[in-house]
Amino acid sequence: MSGAWALRAEGLAKTFTLHLQGGARLPVLSGVDLSVAPGECVALAGPSGAGKSTLMRCLYGNYGAEGGRILVRHRGEAVDFTAADARLVREVRRETLGHVSQFLRVIPRVPSLDIVAEPLVARGMARDAAREEARALLLRLNMPPALHALPPATFSGGEQQRVNLARGFAPGYPVLLLDEPTASLDAANRDVAVALIREAKAAGAAVVGIFHDADVRDRVADRLFTIEPRQEASRSAA
Amino acid sequence: MSAAAPDAAAGGTLAGYNFAYLDEDTKRMIRRALLKAVAVPGHQVPFGSREMPLPYGWGTGGIQVTASVIGPDDTLKVIDQGADDTTNAVSIRRFFARVAGVRTTERASEATIIQTRHRIPETKLREGQILVYQVPMPEPLFRLEPRVAETRRLHALADYGLMHVKLYEDIARQGEVTISYNYPVMVNGRYLMSPSPIPAFDNPKMDRMPALQLFGAGREKRIYAVPPYTSVRSLDFEDHPFKPPRPAAACALCGSRDSYLDEVVTDDRGGRRFLCSDTDHCAGRRAER
Amino acid sequence: MSDDAPILDASGLHLRFGAVPALDGVALRVWPGEVVAILGESGSGKTSLLRVLSGALAPDAGGVLYRDASGAVLPVLGMGEAALRRLVRTEWGFVHQNPRDGLRLGVSAGGNVGERLMAVGARHYGGIRAAAAEWLRRVEIDPARMDDLPRDFSGGMQQRLQIARTLVTEPRLVFMDEPTGGLDVSVQARLLDLIRALVADLGLAVLLVTHDIAVARLLAHRLVVMRRGRVVEHGLTDRVLDDPQHEYTQLLVSSVLAA
Numbered sequence: 019m020s021g022a023w024a025l026r027a028e029g030l031a032k033t034f035t036l037h038l039q040g041g042a043r044l045p046v047l048s049g050v051d052l053s054v055a056p057g058e059c060v061a062l063a064g065p066s067g068a069g070k071s072t073l074m075r076c077l078y079g080n081y082g083a084e085g086g087r088i089l090v091r092h093r094g095e096a097v098d099f100t101a102a103d104a105r106l107v108r109e110v111r112r113e114t115l116g117h118v119s120q121f122l123r124v125i126p127r128v129p130s131l132d133i134v135a136e137p138l139v140a141r142g143m144a145r146d147a148a149r150e151e152a153r154a155l156l157l158r159l160n161m162p163p164a165l166h167a168l169p170p171a172t173f174s175g176g177e178q179q180r181v182n183l184a185r186g187f188a189p190g191y192p193v194l195l196l197d198e199p200t201a202s203l204d205a206a207n208r209d210v211a212v213a214l215i216r217e218a219k220a221a222g223a224a225v226v227g228i229f230h231d232a233d234v235r236d237r238v239a240d241r242l243f244t245i246e247p248r249q250e251a252s253r254s255a256a
Numbered sequence: 257m258s259a260a261a262p263d264a265a266a267g268g269t270l271a272g273y274n275f276a277y278l279d280e281d282t283k284r285m286i287r288r289a290l291l292k293a294v295a296v297p298g299h300q301v302p303f304g305s306r307e308m309p310l311p312y313g314w315g316t317g318g319i320q321v322t323a324s325v326i327g328p329d330d331t332l333k334v335i336d337q338g339a340d341d342t343t344n345a346v347s348i349r350r351f352f353a354r355v356a357g358v359r360t361t362e363r364a365s366e367a368t369i370i371q372t373r374h375r376i377p378e379t380k381l382r383e384g385q386i387l388v389y390q391v392p393m394p395e396p397l398f399r400l401e402p403r404v405a406e407t408r409r410l411h412a413l414a415d416y417g418l419m420h421v422k423l424y425e426d427i428a429r430q431g432e433v434t435i436s437y438n439y440p441v442m443v444n445g446r447y448l449m450s451p452s453p454i455p456a457f458d459n460p461k462m463d464r465m466p467a468l469q470l471f472g473a474g475r476e477k478r479i480y481a482v483p484p485y486t487s488v489r490s491l492d493f494e495d496h497p498f499k500p501p502r503p504a505a506a507c508a509l510c511g512s513r514d515s516y517l518d519e520v521v522t523d524d525r526g527g528r529r530f531l532c533s534d535t536d537h538c539a540g541r542r543a544e545r
Numbered sequence: 546m547s548d549d550a551p552i553l554d555a556s557g558l559h560l561r562f563g564a565v566p567a568l569d570g571v572a573l574r575v576w577p578g579e580v581v582a583i584l585g586e587s588g589s590g591k592t593s594l595l596r597v598l599s600g601a602l603a604p605d606a607g608g609v610l611y612r613d614a615s616g617a618v619l620p621v622l623g624m625g626e627a628a629l630r631r632l633v634r635t636e637w638g639f640v641h642q643n644p645r646d647g648l649r650l651g652v653s654a655g656g657n658v659g660e661r662l663m664a665v666g667a668r669h670y671g672g673i674r675a676a677a678a679e680w681l682r683r684v685e686i687d688p689a690r691m692d693d694l695p696r697d698f699s700g701g702m703q704q705r706l707q708i709a710r711t712l713v714t715e716p717r718l719v720f721m722d723e724p725t726g727g728l729d730v731s732v733q734a735r736l737l738d739l740i741r742a743l744v745a746d747l748g749l750a751v752l753l754v755t756h757d758i759a760v761a762r763l764l765a766h767r768l769v770v771m772r773r774g775r776v777v778e779h780g781l782t783d784r785v786l787d788d789p790q791h792e793y794t795q796l797l798v799s800s801v802l803a804a
Contacts, residue, residue, distance in 0.1 A: 035790070037791075038792070038796060038799060075787070075788075079784065080784060080787050082784060107781050107784075108781070125738070126735075127735060140745075409626070409630075412627070413627050413630055413631075415664060416664075417663040420664075420668075421649070421656050421663060424659060424663065424673065425652060425656050429653075493668055493669060493673075495671050
């Protein structure tokens with residue numbers, strides 16, 4: 019593949035070895051080639067269980083790869099993300115690679131405002147300024163100020179999802195991975211999410227997303243990338 | 257024990273005993289410890305404390321130090337809580353008169369060696385004089401850290417935060433440091449030392465004293481020293497500096513307002529008098545009047 | 546690739562207690578500002594590892610190097626007791642599992658926090674008190690309780706006091722041994738949050754021993770999984786917990802009870 023890219027997968031293979039099930043091997047991805055350009059949004063498509071979420075997690079470095087590699091354009095250089103050590107992965111996640119998932123891992127006692135501000139502070143922004151940006155984004159997502167000071171543990175699914183979105187979009191990452199970003203959102207907030215994605219693209223971000231909502235997908239995605247499920251779920255011993 | 261020997265203040269010594277009671281090898285051992293102690297001011301030097309003709313806790317350390325440095329030409333003064341005439345002072349002074357045949361005196365200005373329990377004479381001491389302190393517990397950190405192995409390490413590493421914590425706690429609880437005697441001092445800017453149970457009032461006298469100060473702890477088997485003109489600073493905080501307590505009144509006998517006073521109860525109706533603890537000093541002032 | 550050097554670098558560590566291998570060829574590095582959790586069950590060697598890394602226990606083989614504030618690289622096990630104690634007083638911190646092991650119970654809270662300052666030469670009572678009050682505030686203990694004794698504090702408060710006491714000299718490397726062990730769940734949450742915030746604010750490097758996966762996930766950037774004296778897996782925390790490769794790690798992760 020030629021041309022500018024911000025994120026690439028080359029021959030990516032992911033197989034799980036379940037030692038607790040006698041070493042059963044579960045191949046999920048094999049030979050995935052994907053290239054995402056800056057300003058482009060690629061929607062992952064395919065039936066449930068095909069490996070869309072798995073691919074997302076590999077791209078984020080949450081899962082390791084058994085074959086192939088992932089490249090990220092980080093600080094102007096192509097970084098082999100699959101071979102990167104923990105510190106480099108953290109650096110890439112801090113500066114270049116953002117992630118919005120459907121689940122908010124809830125840290126007890128931290129107010130939503132600070133959950134959203136945290137990635138900004140990690141990048142060196144002063145805490146007050148970070149909180150201001152966080153506040154603005156939460157308001158845009160229709161989160162009333164009363165909720166900003168509360169930890170999200172008791173929030174509804176939609177409220178938690180909006181905290182997730184704010185946290186993912188506030189820093190302006192050059193590469194964004196969105197895993198069901200509009201799950202649990204009502205129409206009005208879906209529109210805000212779509213606007214955020216479009217603004218990110220316009221700013222040059224490369225976006226990879228899983229959108230079960232076809233309407234949202236059609237509004238943001240430039241192309242689909244389809245993952246076919248594995249023909250056999252092989253359960254051979256290791 | 258040999259036949260009764262002359263009890264003279266000068267001249268004959270007790271037959272059958274070496275000069276000043278201790279054998280020469282023991283004196284040499286103690287002198288080596290003293291030299292080491294003088295070379296490292298405030299540092300506790302272990303020594304082979306001998307059996308003395310009085311029990312532990314009665315000044316065996318001080319006596320052994322005195323016995324090791326005293327010579328036939330010395331003049332000895334012995335005081336106990338500042339007084340020359342208490343039982344212990346009298347006994348020790350007589351002991352050295354008998355085993356060393358040295359001159360004894362009650363005048364601090366005339367003595368070459370002064371052995372003391374729990375006080376420093378009011379009279380300013382000179383170069384050439386030796387002050388020998390009797391010490392019950394040489395370890396200043398004893399109450400804060402009972403483990404000897406640990407206190408040795410603390411001294412070796414000059415790790416004295418613990419003592420400052422004690423002072424901090426006093427100030428936090430009582431508004432001031434409440435140590436009234438055996439107030440810990442920093443010697444030569446390096447070692448934390450117990451000055452022996454002298455009143456805090458006496459601490460300033462130790463600083464840059466022209467006389468040699470030797471400390472003997474017989475039961476604990478430690479010797480330490482402060483050479484002449486060495487800095488001795490009582491521990492304090494910058495904003496809570498050490499202030500020696502002022503005397504409560506004037507001496508009823510000599511009128512002194514700046515010597516350490518004993519409170520004497522005179523009747524059972526609350527009557528009391530304050531008298532100089534240092535009997536020599538008081539007598540001297542009265543003689544001048 | 547970042548090229549700043551590790552703050553702690555251990556290699557080839559071996560230690561046996563009789564026939565039992567406590568450490569069997571362990572290597573580990575910690576970089577400034579990162580939290581590394583050593584995860585393992587009883588008998589894994591995690592506590593032995595912590596003790597060896599902090600110079601409290603000599604291994605049979607191997608070495609530990611520490612890079613101090615001036616950039617000098619010192620051998621932890623060969624630097625001599627005086628240097629090690631100085632390090633422990635200034636650039637290192639310790640949080641023990643039982644706060645009673647890390648506090649002077651007969652000394653007031655303020656005295657406990659101020660002690661490290663006094664040990665490195667602080668001599669202004671008012672200044673020491675102000676610093677102690679500030680740190681008590683930071684660990685969410687009411688500064689009005691500064692003159693109270695630790696024995697009048699709850700377990701969680703004692704642990705927070707221990708943290709204040711050790712962080713007051715702003716160490717670069719903190720060793721923590723099961724810091725939330727034995728505390729009630731709600732108290733644990735508060736303590737973990739506090740540790741998280743302080744680590745981030747102060748840019749501390751932390752070596753944390755725990756058997757609790759949730760604690761590791763919350764606090765650690767990197768995870769080292771130990772079993773029977775060996776490191777069986779290590780890496781980015783979320784990777785090791787979400788995509789465990791080693792059989793033992795998979796067992797650990799699958800054993801966690803869901804709330």
